[in-house]
Amino acid sequence: MSSLLAFPGQGAQQPGMLHQLPDEPLVRLHLQQACEVLDEEVLALDSSEALRSTRAVQLCLLIAGVACAQLLIARNAAPDYVAGLSIGAYAAAVVAGALSFADALRLVALRGELMQNAYPSGYGMTAIVGLDLGTVETLLAQVNSPALPVYLANINAPNQVVIAGSHSAMAAVAERARASGAGLAKPLAVSVPSHCPLLAEPAWQLQQAFAQVPMQRPAIHYLSGSSARLIADPERLRDDLAGNMCRIVDWHSTLQTAYERGVRLQIELPPGAVLSTLARRVFVQGTVIAFQGARLDTLDALLRQEVSLRS
Template sequence: MQVLITFPGQGTQRPGMLRDLPGDPAVVSVLAEAEEVLQVPVAEMDTPERLQSTVWTQLCLLTSGVAMARCLAAHDARADAVAGLSIGAYAAAVTAGVLSFADALRLVRLRGELMAQAYPGGYGMTAILGLDCTRLAPLVAQVCSPQRPVYLANFNAPTQTVIAGSEAAMTEVSALALAAGAQAAKPVAIHVPSHCPLLNGAAQALQRAMQGVVLTRPAARYFSASKARELRDPGQIADDLALNMATPVRWHETMLLAHANGARLVVEAPPGDVLTRLAQPVFTDGVTLACDRARLDSIVAIVKRHAAN
């Protein structure tokens, strides 16, 4: 049974998320490398104040994902495949051996800076629950304008779509969606309009910076959540990483792809269990597991047992 590790995106972060990781030598090593590259003590990375920053939120999510994946690998609980939502793609690429952790830290810091500089305020993302995309799309098109931009951004599940844009436009779309039968409209803890054309310029700047970074072919299967397909070529993965901030997330399609390619155990790196809940309807014949605050020995035992089958 193939093992897929998934890595969450922004909105799942919480203060103390790095402190809650297992006290394992592999985790300690990853945290030490993060301290060395970023020149900030780990204890100061995931404070409530730091996590108000897009830059530090992304750096903490990257570090948490890589630390958990390396911890599992150190206990012979390795992934056959990886997939990451938004910033999670960087942890996926490191885990697959495509990109060094040090390079990923530098790129993600630049990524966060570019995103924050492009939209320092008045923009963000909102999750619309209980309304399918065919009914939501016309409402977004009705509101979107150059003065009040809003776009479909994350296709997380058949009835869970995230929109991105100006706060005023998202508020209007949310009201229309609720009137059309949506169950809820919930602002996401993301202060930039990710996964839409508003970040094209920032994505292109990161793509240029990526040209100086060495990437190698993945040692595990790398499923792109932007393209909903497997990528093997390092150049294609480089573009996938650089441009994903301005590209819609096709998470549900990516989970269907992973299932069709044999994945049956889905292990979500911390923090949170958002991706586990999204995976459950797809992997009804498998097992979905969130690592966050779970016992390491239990996680390892489950991964080893299913990997052997």
């Protein structure tokens, strides 16, 4: 039996999410370090107004994920695997020991700026639930054009995907999806068209900045949310992180890979529990729990039980 720490992506953010973190010395230390690296008060980033910024959202997700994961590890043993959806991959890489927290903060700040500057308005992402992947791909092909760009972005479950593109293009696909029997076609709280070719240029710019950042071989198994494969080589991991903003997220296959490799405990780092809902469809045996809303001693007990079963 193995354990997985899963880090959510953009869309999971909540107002006050940094203020709601456990009042623990290690958490406060990470908040302080973030303030020093970014030269700003990071607790100002989680207000409703501030979270309209892609940069603020991504920084909050990084800080919350890393701080809480390191808190769990300090109280218990390290997990066997880490994985992150989109921006969550950066927190996963930090916790795996492949990327320093300081470098991740600087890269994520740049990542958010590049993404929001490329598409300041008129674009986003939409979730479609109740249709299979083939049907959604057919609908995308009917709408996608230079004037109405729209692409597949996330595969979250066999009948749950996310598309990205212009608002008008996504609305056209959503209308067709509902007519085809979709139970839900809902815009997400994401203001940029992530995980599609529209972000190829910002991804290339981030790649240039990434070239100057040292990467290490991960000490904890790192599962890519894009390829659903383990990555140990530092250069491949660098490419995975820098390019994930313009690559499809295959989270369903990532969970399947984890389960096939013996993972029976998934802990979702804050905020929220979206990844826990998705994991329960794959982890037919085992335990899935979200950090947010759980007691620390409950999480401790689950991790200790997993370690004892492993040894």
